[in-house]
Amino acid sequence: MEILADHTDLARVDVSGVRRAINVGLLEGEELRPGDWILIHVGFALSKIDEDEAKAAMEFLESIGQAYDDELAALKESSLDPFDPIGRGEA
Template sequence: MCLGIPGEIVEIKAGHDDLAMVDVVGVRRAINIGLLGPDQIGIGDWVLVHVGFAMSKIDETEAAATLAILTGLGQAYTDELQALAESDIT
């Protein structure tokens, strides 16, 4: 199962307008923000991450609600976090 997981932008990669570092419940990974554009995303913004891409910008309330629902999925959510932790697009 592939899930879209909320993550908070914690860094925009210098020299790479299309890459940002995102924090997803303690897991930090580089993601591609090219679909949204660097002028639409900043540090502290929340995005919905799917297969290494920021698919949409969401607000913090929506992020918290989505994370609560995802946590209830159990193993599927755990597997998705593990895959995120093991990924590297840089």
């Protein structure tokens, strides 16, 4: 969604409707723009991927069913965003 102007190693992203700040420091030198697809693990951007790769990853996650639904529910209840300590996800 956006690179944070005062923290250029952080980006606010949308993960299945949940907004979070993630660290993009591992992608230094990569051109990142709103709308890009990023592979994220435990709050870190690991790589920029294309839309086909993102779609395949989402289809896999959705295919595992309840475990994916439980993970999304836990994500929505947590607050990992240092700029949103209440976890509302409002920008």
